[in-house]
Amino acid sequence: MGAEFVQLSLTPILIGILASIACALPGNFLILRKQALIGDAISHVVLPGIVVAFLVTGVVSTWPMMIGAAGAALIAVVLIEAIKRLGKIEPGAAMGVVFTALFAFGVLLLEQSDTRQVHLDVEHALYGNLESLIWLSADGWHSLLDATALAGLPPELPRLAGVTLLIGALTLIFWRPLKITTFDEAFGQALGLPTAFIGFALVAVAAVAAVAAFDAVGSIIVIAMFICPPAAARLMTNRLEVQVALSVLFATISAILGYVLAGYGPLWFGGVHAVSAAGMIATVSGIILALACLFAPHRARIGATGP
Amino acid sequence: MPDAFLAALMLQAGYNAALVAIGAGLLGFAAGASGTFLFLRKRALVSDAVAHATLPGVGIAFMVMVWLGGDGRNLVGLLVGSAITAGIGLVLVEWIARRTRLAEDAAIGAVLSVFFGFGIVLLTIIQTMPRGRQAGLEGFLLGSTAGMLFVDAIIIAVGGALAVATVYLFRRPMTLVAFDPGFATSLGVNVRSIDLLMMGLVMAVTVIGLKLVGLILIVALLIIPPVTARFWTERTAHVIWIAGALGGIAGYTGAALSASAPNLPTGPLIVLIAFGLFVASLMFAPGRGVAAAIIRHRRFQLRVHRRQGLLALARGEQIFDGLTLKVLRRAGLIRPDRVATEAGIAQAAKVSRDESRWEIARQVYRDEAISGRYDGLTSIEEVLTQDEIAELDRHLGPPSIIARTP
Numbered sequence: 001m002g003a004e005f006v007q008l009s010l011t012p013i014l015i016g017i018l019a020s021i022a023c024a025l026p027g028n029f030l031i032l033r034k035q036a037l038i039g040d041a042i043s044h045v046v047l048p049g050i051v052v053a054f055l056v057t058g059v060v061s062t063w064p065m066m067i068g069a070a071g072a073a074l075i076a077v078v079l080i081e082a083i084k085r086l087g088k089i090e091p092g093a094a095m096g097v098v099f100t101a102l103f104a105f106g107v108l109l110l111e112q113s114d115t116r117q118v119h120l121d122v123e124h125a126l127y128g129n130l131e132s133l134i135w136l137s138a139d140g141w142h143s144l145l146d147a148t149a150l151a152g153l154p155p156e157l158p159r160l161a162g163v164t165l166l167i168g169a170l171t172l173i174f175w176r177p178l179k180i181t182t183f184d185e186a187f188g189q190a191l192g193l194p195t196a197f198i199g200f201a202l203v204a205v206a207a208v209a210a211v212a213a214f215d216a217v218g219s220i221i222v223i224a225m226f227i228c229p230p231a232a233a234r235l236m237t238n239r240l241e242v243q244v245a246l247s248v249l250f251a252t253i254s255a256i257l258g259y260v261l262a263g264y265g266p267l268w269f270g271g272v273h274a275v276s277a278a279g280m281i282a283t284v285s286g287i288i289l290a291l292a293c294l295f296a297p298h299r300a301r302i303g304a305t306g307p
Numbered sequence: 308m309p310d311a312f313l314a315a316l317m318l319q320a321g322y323n324a325a326l327v328a329i330g331a332g333l334l335g336f337a338a339g340a341s342g343t344f345l346f347l348r349k350r351a352l353v354s355d356a357v358a359h360a361t362l363p364g365v366g367i368a369f370m371v372m373v374w375l376g377g378d379g380r381n382l383v384g385l386l387v388g389s390a391i392t393a394g395i396g397l398v399l400v401e402w403i404a405r406r407t408r409l410a411e412d413a414a415i416g417a418v419l420s421v422f423f424g425f426g427i428v429l430l431t432i433i434q435t436m437p438r439g440r441q442a443g444l445e446g447f448l449l450g451s452t453a454g455m456l457f458v459d460a461i462i463i464a465v466g467g468a469l470a471v472a473t474v475y476l477f478r479r480p481m482t483l484v485a486f487d488p489g490f491a492t493s494l495g496v497n498v499r500s501i502d503l504l505m506m507g508l509v510m511a512v513t514v515i516g517l518k519l520v521g522l523i524l525i526v527a528l529l530i531i532p533p534v535t536a537r538f539w540t541e542r543t544a545h546v547i548w549i550a551g552a553l554g555g556i557a558g559y560t561g562a563a564l565s566a567s568a569p570n571l572p573t574g575p576l577i578v579l580i581a582f583g584l585f586v587a588s589l590m591f592a593p594g595r596g597v598a599a600a601i602i603r604h605r606r607f608q609l610r611v612h613r614r615q616g617l618l619a620l621a622r623g624e625q626i627f628d629g630l631t632l633k634v635l636r637r638a639g640l641i642r643p644d645r646v647a648t649e650a651g652i653a654q655a656a657k658v659s660r661d662e663s664r665w666e667i668a669r670q671v672y673r674d675e676a677i678s679g680r681y682d683g684l685t686s687i688e689e690v691l692t693q694d695e696i697a698e699l700d701r702h703l704g705p706p707s708i709i710a711r712t713p
Contacts, residue, residue, distance in 0.1 A: 100527030224420035282424025
């Protein structure tokens with residue numbers, strides 16, 4: 001755990017943790033509202049967003065792409081709503097129509113445009129590049145106090161830290177209205193809460209989390225973290241406070257364990273190459289969920305038969 | 308390019324391209340038809356979990372085949388592997404949704420992301436294998452027709468045809484189960500096995516479509532055509548075949564278009580054509596389309612304005628509303644200076660009389676079947692007989708004179 005760890009593994013692990021928490025926090029409410037697949041839809045439509053941003057600006061830079069991705073997410077949400085209302089189509093099917101079409105559009109645009117010189121491809125969008133977010137200017141733990149070394153941090157780290165803090169703060173500030181409208185929308189309305197707006201704001205926050213995390217870690221982690229840690233936490237407790245806290249814990253464990261297994265696991269089995277960290281983090285979160293499904297104290301549906 | 312596209316459409320763009328186009332057409336037909344049952348059961352997104360769950364199977368099958376000494380790229384072997392993990396994914400979705408308190412959407416999302424993530428882990432392992440670099444398994448993510456072998460095209464075409472045949476044979480029990488499982492049970496249909504068959508079909512379509520459309524987009528072929536077909540008909544039997552036809556058209560033209568120029572990936576093109584058909588239907592389908600709804604609304608609006616305008620004429624009130632004035636003027640019921648014409652006075656008298664008759668009728672006939680028909684637009688002659696109206700008129704007295712005021 002020396003200089004090499006700080007240089008090569010510390011920042012990817014931190015970024016993985018932050019991305020996981022940023023997605024898991026809104027995921028808790030999305031799952032309770034039966035909107036779990038919104039995260040899936042958003043992470044698909046991010047692709048056309050960044051491709052369009054790249055075609056407009058001509059460079060691969062972060063802010064235009066974040067704006068493009070956020071714009072695409074917004075368009076997708078509006079389109080899903082429009083198709084649901086105009087065509088009287090059930091939400092799942094409307095979502096399926098929109099995100100596949102937008103994703104297909106993104107892929108086509110990518111193939112048609114000349115992106116060979118730049119690092120922009122579908123694989124990158126899917127599984128990100130967590131392993132490459134290393135901290136080259138560090139040479140040990142003491143670099144954490146060294147201003148020049150800190151300046152060399154991968155920019156994804158402060159950005160994700162900011163987004164995660166923002167989402168955490170929003171969750172705390174709007175805790176009561178969120179909780180009330182999630183469990184009993186009618187009661188929320190009776191209290192005079194803007195329920196429709198809260199629902200939309202939640203999706204918007206989820207989109208921000210997805211876009212910020214997507215940039216660093218790719219869409220697999222995003223989808224997995226929206227669902228697996230909150231779902232596992234949901235099976236552990238009946239209290240929302242505990243559920244959210246547990247989901248953060250599970251997200252953190254998934255990120256750390258997944259990264260370590262991906263980086264060092266193959267070496268233990270005699271391999272020489274690391275495997276995809278993003279894929280491994282998603283896998284670990286799935287294992288946690290599987291354990292929760294089998295053994296968690298509150299796994300059963302109320303009134304369900306069975307053990 | 309138009310020439311090349313036409314040539315591809317007419318199957319003149321080479322043997323392989325023609326096979327791919329036919330295969331894509333059959334696949335699209337099978338996907339549209341079998342997706343209809345999913346759509347009707349409101350479980351469209353289950354297919355997304357199934358599709359993503361194929362990836363680890365592809366990876367494992369490749370490794371097993373290499374381990375057994377093959378080169379690992381045998382399509383049948385890869386598809387069998389993908390079908391196995393897709394099946395496991397499907398069972399897990401159902402198990403989570405039934406046995407735990409998690410809802411089906413959470414189960415779908417969990418299975419989708421975890422299986423896909425694990426599949427990516429396997430792909431990165433394969434890339435480090437000596438034979439893995441040329442495996443081209445990434446092609447299964449978005450489909451790739453570039454390196455497609457003759458045998459592969461045959462597999463897709465035969466598989467698609469088999470799926471279509473299965474849909475045809477079992478369309479009745481599957482429709483029944485999709486609409487009303489309880490009723491189906493009472494008729495002696497084995498709901499469980501029909502459900503399994505339905506899901507098996509979806510799985511088969513997904514697996515067959517892997518090579519062509521890719522696992523991320525295959526779900527579009529299962530969802531978009533049925534949703535589109537629903538705009539054109541109210542009858543299930545028709546939805547199935549219209550969805551099949553739409554899927555077939557999308558598959559066939561998409562494949563042909565992609566063969567006609569470079570850098571046109573097959574899968575996304577097929578999906579976008581399906582989406583184009585969807586948008587066109589959403590807008591222009593008779594009955595359920597947006598344009599039809601707008602026209603219906605406009606007609607209703609004009610009738611309301613005409614009626615209210617005529618009532619205003621009858622009462623000698625000024626009309627200020629622009630649309631009302633326009634409607635009356637167009638129909639020749641008022642002159643440009645807003646004075647009623649002969650025809651206007653006649654119609655106003657009739658409408659006014661109609662309104663008075665309704666007023667009486669609503670007091671006389673207390674039952675909903677008659678008084679409920681009053682909406683301020685329907686003429687009473689459509690609801691009551693001549694004798695009944697004559698009866699009402701005795702309460703009303705003779706028609707009154709309407710003055711011609713501006």
